[in-house]
Amino acid sequence: MSVVQAVRGRSARGKELSARNVAREAVIHISCFLMGGVVSRGATLGELSPFGASVVAALPFTYMPAGMLGAALSYLFASPVSSFRYIAVVVSIGAIRWVLGEIKKLSDSRFFAPVVAFLPIFATGIALTFSAKSEMTEAVECVIEGLIAAAGAYFMSRTAQLFTSKRALSGFSQQELSCLSMSGCILLLSLSRVMIGTVSVGRILAVLLVLLFARYGMVKGGSIAGIATGAVFALSDAKLLFLAAGYSLSGLIGGLLAPMGKAAVIFAAIICDTMFAFTSPDRAMVLSVLIESAVASGLFLLIPKDAGNFLSTVFADDGARTSEEAIRRNVTMRLEHCSKALENVSSCVNAVSDRLAKLYEPNADRIYERAADYTCKSCGLRAYCWEKERAQTMDDFPLSRRRISRITSPSAAASPRSWRTASTAVTASTSQWRRRAIGSPPCAV
Numbered sequence: 001m002s003v004v005q006a007v008r009g010r011s012a013r014g015k016e017l018s019a020r021n022v023a024r025e026a027v028i029h030i031s032c033f034l035m036g037g038v039v040s041r042g043a044t045l046g047e048l049s050p051f052g053a054s055v056v057a058a059l060p061f062t063y064m065p066a067g068m069l070g071a072a073l074s075y076l077f078a079s080p081v082s083s084f085r086y087i088a089v090v091v092s093i094g095a096i097r098w099v100l101g102e103i104k105k106l107s108d109s110r111f112f113a114p115v116v117a118f119l120p121i122f123a124t125g126i127a128l129t130f131s132a133k134s135e136m137t138e139a140v141e142c143v144i145e146g147l148i149a150a151a152g153a154y155f156m157s158r159t160a161q162l163f164t165s166k167r168a169l170s171g172f173s174q175q176e177l178s179c180l181s182m183s184g185c186i187l188l189l190s191l192s193r194v195m196i197g198t199v200s201v202g203r204i205l206a207v208l209l210v211l212l213f214a215r216y217g218m219v220k221g222g223s224i225a226g227i228a229t230g231a232v233f234a235l236s237d238a239k240l241l242f243l244a245a246g247y248s249l250s251g252l253i254g255g256l257l258a259p260m261g262k263a264a265v266i267f268a269a270i271i272c273d274t275m276f277a278f279t280s281p282d283r284a285m286v287l288s289v290l291i292e293s294a295v296a297s298g299l300f301l302l303i304p305k306d307a308g309n310f311l312s313t314v315f316a317d318d319g320a321r322t323s324e325e326a327i328r329r330n331v332t333m334r335l336e337h338c339s340k341a342l343e344n345v346s347s348c349v350n351a352v353s354d355r356l357a358k359l360y361e362p363n364a365d366r367i368y369e370r371a372a373d374y375t376c377k378s379c380g381l382r383a384y385c386w387e388k389e390r391a392q393t394m395d396d397f398p399l400s401r402r403r404i405s406r407i408t409s410p411s412a413a414a415s416p417r418s419w420r421t422a423s424t425a426v427t428a429s430t431s432q433w434r435r436r437a438i439g440s441p442p443c444a445v
Contacts, residue, residue: 032063035187036070040086042190044235048145049075050121051186052086054152056093057117058160061101068094085124092120113157114150122146148235155182178224184209185232192236198288199295203243206233207269207296210247212303214254215265216311222258226251239282246276246289266297 036059040052052071059067068090075086096116101107125142158179162172172180185206192202206229214222230247233240250272257264270293277289376382385393 029063029066032059032066033070036067037074038070038190039187040071040074040190041193042186042236043193044148044189045141045144046237048141048148049086050117050145050149051152051190053089053093053117053121053149054156054186056090057097057113057149057153058156060160060164061097061107064094064097085128089120089124092124093117096120110154110157113153117153118146118150121149152186155179155186159183174220174224177221178228181209181213181224181228182232185228188229189232189236192233198284199291200288203233203289204292204296204299206247207250207273207293208299210251211254211265211269211296211300212311214251214269215258215262215300216308217255218258219252219255222251222253222255223248224251226254239280239285242276242279242285243273245279246273249276262301266300269293270297 036052036055039055040049042051043049044051052075055067056064056071071090072087075083075090077083093116096119097107100112100116106112122142122145125145126139129138129142158176162176162180188202188205188209190202191205192200194201210222210225210229213225217224226248230244233247234242234244250269253268253272254265257268270290273289273293274286277286280286376385379385
């Protein structure tokens with residue numbers, strides 16, 4: 001009955017694990033579908049939307065169809081004017097990856113995704129440009145769009161590799177955190193068109209990201225977030241070029257003032273963003289930027305301390321990580337030395353065991369034979385004792401053993417006299433064999 005229950009329990013656990021795996025894969029596919037749809041909404045240089053191609057080129061091949069479907073639907077409903085061109089680009093990227101995916105040396109390269117994203121964007125753009133007999137500036141714009149798509153594919157592919165590596169976020173290097181930040185900024189760019197009046201939800205989240213990185217990542221974190229968000233949002237519209245300088249400077253100054261607390265970081269962000277907003281030709285942007293900074297600051301104050309401590313570990317100094325790595329390597333080296341020492345001990349024990357196995361015999365007759373071989377190998381009477389009088393010789397061995405065991409009892413084992421007496425007994429037995437061989441009567445022991 002217990003065996004049946006164990007089998008049923010194991011089967012139930014297997015079904016539970018399979019159900020978990022199915023649910024996990026379903027969540028990942030849905031997330032890739034939504035990412036393809038959302039990121040495709042991000043526009044650069046006015047109405048160009050190359051980031052849907054970046055997502056399709058960057059996703060792992062297993063989840064690429066979900067991303068393709070999301071990007072295609074987003075292009076179809078979001079920008080009907082150029083939707084067919086971008087849908088063709090997405091399909092082309094999928095076909096290229098399907099054909100070249102079997103070449104592991106090529107598909108595993110970190111430059112594979114950028115090249116795959118660049119070529120269809122550039123080719124379709126050039127084809128449309130020359131078919132309409134457009135100016136050379138539009139051809140250059142096609143090159144720029146392809147390069148933007150390639151850059152987005154690079155950052156997103158690196159981010160996908162980081163998430164599939166199952167490493168802790170605190171173990172990421174500064175370069176990896178930069179790729180993660182750029183991917184996040186591209187996602188925020190797609191939300192910049194979500195407007196509440198004149199206030200952009202994407203820009204609110206961008207300011208919040210700069211505040212978080214500056215407060216808990218100090219100068220390095222603030223600079224990474226400020227430059228990434230400023231560059232991405234400045235490319236979206238010519239009217240927003242001032243955001244590149246505002247976000248970058250607010251990240252730098254906020255990182256410098258981070259030891260003074262959240263209030264100092266918020267003050268730096270509001271001043272820098274508002275100051276550069278006055279350089280915009282659209283004066284209405286000043287009020288919008290001020291409101292966006294104020295809302296992001298309020299959300300920043302609501303973030304709990306535990307989350308901030310976690311972000312601090314993510315932006316830990318490389319020197320501390322190097323020290324931890326040195327300690328880990330030192331412990332690993334010591335464990336390897338201990339392993340080799342135990343291996344040597346094991347080989348010694350095995351050698352002793354093999355040697356003792358050669359001395360072990362299962363019965364007394366074999367022991368007597370080996371003792372005779374060792375003792376009598378150089379004796380001239382060996383042929384007489386072991387061929388003519390073998391039975392008598394074998395009978396003398398138990399007699400000698402009883403005499404030796406009686407004389408060398410545990411109580412007298414340490415006495416030199418007992419060993420001399422035992423030696424006399426063995427010598428007497430040997431003398432008996434010799435006298436028997438020459439025909440003289442044996443001596444009494």
